[in-house]
Amino acid sequence: MICFALAKGRLAEESAALLEKCGIDTSVLKEDTRKLILTSADGGYRFFLVKPSDVPTYVEAGVADLGIAGKDTLMEQDKDLYEMLDLKIGECRLCIAGAPGRRDALTNPHLRVATKYVNTARRVFAERDEEAEIIPLNGSIELAPVTGLSDVIFDIVQSGSTLKANGLAVLEEVYGHITARLVANKVSLKLKAAEILPLVARLKEAVS
Amino acid sequence: MVYRKLPAGVQDVLPEECTLLNSLKDRLQSRFTRAGFRPVLSGALEYYDTYSEIANAVPQEKMFKMTDTDGKLLVLRPDMTLAIARIAATKLGDAPVRLSYFADKWDMQGAGSISSREIFQAGVECLGEEGALSDAQTVAFAIECLKETGLTGFTVDLGHVGYFKGILAGCGLSAADAERVRRFVNAKDSLNAERILRGAHVKESTLNTVLALPALFGGAEVLDRAEQLTENEEAREAVRHLKRVYGILCDMGYRDTVCFDLGAVRRLSYYSGIVFSGLLRELGAPVLSGGRYDRLADDFGKHIPAVGFAMGLKRILIALERQKKLPPAPLADVAVVCDEGEEGDAYRYYLTLLSEGKKVIFPPEYGEEAALRCKGKAKKVILIGKEGMEEL
Numbered sequence: 001m002i003c004f005a006l007a008k009g010r011l012a013e014e015s016a017a018l019l020e021k022c023g024i025d026t027s028v029l030k031e032d033t034r035k036l037i038l039t040s041a042d043g044g045y046r047f048f049l050v051k052p053s054d055v056p057t058y059v060e061a062g063v064a065d066l067g068i069a070g071k072d073t074l075m076e077q078d079k080d081l082y083e084m085l086d087l088k089i090g091e092c093r094l095c096i097a098g099a100p101g102r103r104d105a106l107t108n109p110h111l112r113v114a115t116k117y118v119n120t121a122r123r124v125f126a127e128r129d130e131e132a133e134i135i136p137l138n139g140s141i142e143l144a145p146v147t148g149l150s151d152v153i154f155d156i157v158q159s160g161s162t163l164k165a166n167g168l169a170v171l172e173e174v175y176g177h178i179t180a181r182l183v184a185n186k187v188s189l190k191l192k193a194a195e196i197l198p199l200v201a202r203l204k205e206a207v208s
Numbered sequence: 209m210v211y212r213k214l215p216a217g218v219q220d221v222l223p224e225e226c227t228l229l230n231s232l233k234d235r236l237q238s239r240f241t242r243a244g245f246r247p248v249l250s251g252a253l254e255y256y257d258t259y260s261e262i263a264n265a266v267p268q269e270k271m272f273k274m275t276d277t278d279g280k281l282l283v284l285r286p287d288m289t290l291a292i293a294r295i296a297a298t299k300l301g302d303a304p305v306r307l308s309y310f311a312d313k314w315d316m317q318g319a320g321s322i323s324s325r326e327i328f329q330a331g332v333e334c335l336g337e338e339g340a341l342s343d344a345q346t347v348a349f350a351i352e353c354l355k356e357t358g359l360t361g362f363t364v365d366l367g368h369v370g371y372f373k374g375i376l377a378g379c380g381l382s383a384a385d386a387e388r389v390r391r392f393v394n395a396k397d398s399l400n401a402e403r404i405l406r407g408a409h410v411k412e413s414t415l416n417t418v419l420a421l422p423a424l425f426g427g428a429e430v431l432d433r434a435e436q437l438t439e440n441e442e443a444r445e446a447v448r449h450l451k452r453v454y455g456i457l458c459d460m461g462y463r464d465t466v467c468f469d470l471g472a473v474r475r476l477s478y479y480s481g482i483v484f485s486g487l488l489r490e491l492g493a494p495v496l497s498g499g500r501y502d503r504l505a506d507d508f509g510k511h512i513p514a515v516g517f518a519m520g521l522k523r524i525l526i527a528l529e530r531q532k533k534l535p536p537a538p539l540a541d542v543a544v545v546c547d548e549g550e551e552g553d554a555y556r557y558y559l560t561l562l563s564e565g566k567k568v569i570f571p572p573e574y575g576e577e578a579a580l581r582c583k584g585k586a587k588k589v590i591l592i593g594k595e596g597m598e599e600l
Contacts, residue, residue: 059492060489060492060493061492062493082397083400084395084397085398169291184318184396185492186492186494187489187493187494188317188489188492189396189425189487190425190487191488193426
């Protein structure tokens with residue numbers, strides 16, 4: 001049996017559709033249930049439904065053999081696991097955004113950056129040799145520059161409509177092509193290779 | 209009430225677990241001794257410079273630091289193998305020596321579900337040894353040590369950093385980029401590895417070989433595939449070396465216990481040859497990790513080829529628990545209880561039993577009721593009264 005950690009929310013439906021395409025019976029994922037552990041009808045897969053940012057934790061610990069997580073989450077957490085495939089779903093970009101036309105804000109010697117990607121933001125500004133005060137937030141990041149809590153935000157941008165609705169614009173795209181990735185536990189991949197590798201091959205085919 | 213608690217990533221080991229840990233340690237210690245490994249200890253405190261001014265510098269964010277009375281920076285030992293390389297280079301003679309240790313190492317960043325910041329390890333180092341036989345003997349000994357712990361169904365995964373190094377030799381990649389590619393390959397992240405290699409305009413043939421690495425794992429057939437993938441002599445020699453080691457291991461009877469992963473490319477400044485790790489289905493992280501590090505002692509002033517491995521004893525206990533292999537807490541052989549006035553006789557009897565090698569308890573209570581309370585704690589309960597000895 002393969003244990004799969006799946007993110008609830010943004011990626012959930014697309015992940016399920018992709019697995020379905022590879023011949024995995026995902027009908028349990030479509031049931032309206034509050035259960036957090038679901039077993040496929042054929043008993044071959046067990047799915048854990050977790051918060052997106054928790055997927056790497058379950059996979060690193062080996063509680064789940066495989067997981068689907070956004071590259072943004074993987075970069076932020078830097079867990080010890082195998083990143084097997086780009087699933088090319090849930091595409092977005094990691095950007096610095098702020099008041100339109102205020103690119104000069106980026107050279108502010110004491111830039112205040114609101115973000116939920118605290119580690120990634122620290123790394124980005126450190127690599128550029130720039131000082132920045134990182135303000136950790138958990139949601140509604142766009143509110144920060146509007147209310148004066150920060151100068152800019154560092155966040156994922158999908159369509160840009162939330163930014164626009166709040167009078168903000170992308171000032172710089174730091175990482176493009178942030179997509180969902182298939183991750184594997186380092187031990188599971190070796191010791192359950194006979195089950196996992198064919199699935200990885202089918203997924204690879206499905207996304208190409 | 210912060211003063212009653214422990215910082216993140218460290219633990220008290222309570223009697224029940226400590227008993228298991230000690231018995232595990234005793235079994236391994238005896239195994240090490242019988243195999244000719246001599247024990248060594250090192251101080252927990254060392255100079256920061258010892259670990260920061262060497263080619264294999266330990267990242268400073270991983271080290272616990274303190275200031276000495278003279279203002280010098282100290283660290284809690286971040287790596288036992290480096291400490292042993294230092295000891296061997298500065299304090300031991302030139303003859304090859306096999307050393308073993310039971311020691312903590314500390315990692316500032318190590319807090320996590322199966323990691324901690326204080327890591328108790330059992331390990332061995334074979335210093336002054338080279339060649340396929342030395343490597344095979346070390347892997348074989350690692351397998352025997354894992355057996356000794358009582359674990360079953362484990363696999364030892366073998367790789368060789370020389371394969372990756374050979375492929376990248378002379379490809380024009382900067383040292384910093386090569387290190388980034390290594391990290392990505394080690395994480396089986398071909399995507400990012402490709403991005404850097406393409407950015408550096410590496411030859412197509414090199415690119416294809418590097419991108420094949422993450423999938424180069426499995427049984428011995430991997431070695432043939434790996435050899436055909438490259439013309440580079442260093443890389444091919446690495447594969448030939450693995451084949452020699454595998455041949456010896458098969459001959460020793462370990463054919464089904466080993467597998468291969470040429471994409472397991474650990475830090476090149478540290479490892480110089482084979483690398484291996486002990487894997488189990490029950491645990492998401494290796495219980496054993498080792499390899500060859502011929503240049504480690506160079507930084508301490510002497511070239512000493514070396515190979516060795518370390519086991520995380522906490523992880524082994526977790527794995528044993530998951531395999532339901534942990535023995536129940538052992539009972540005492542005998543409980544000695546006496547009536548008032550018979551303390552001297554009871555104590556002499558207690559000493560006699562101890563000297564016979566028995567495990568004996570002698571509770572500080574009198575009479576038959578106290579004796580009855582000992583049932584369940586000892587296999588046999590002896591009550592010593594005025595009329596003599598009575599087994600209950």
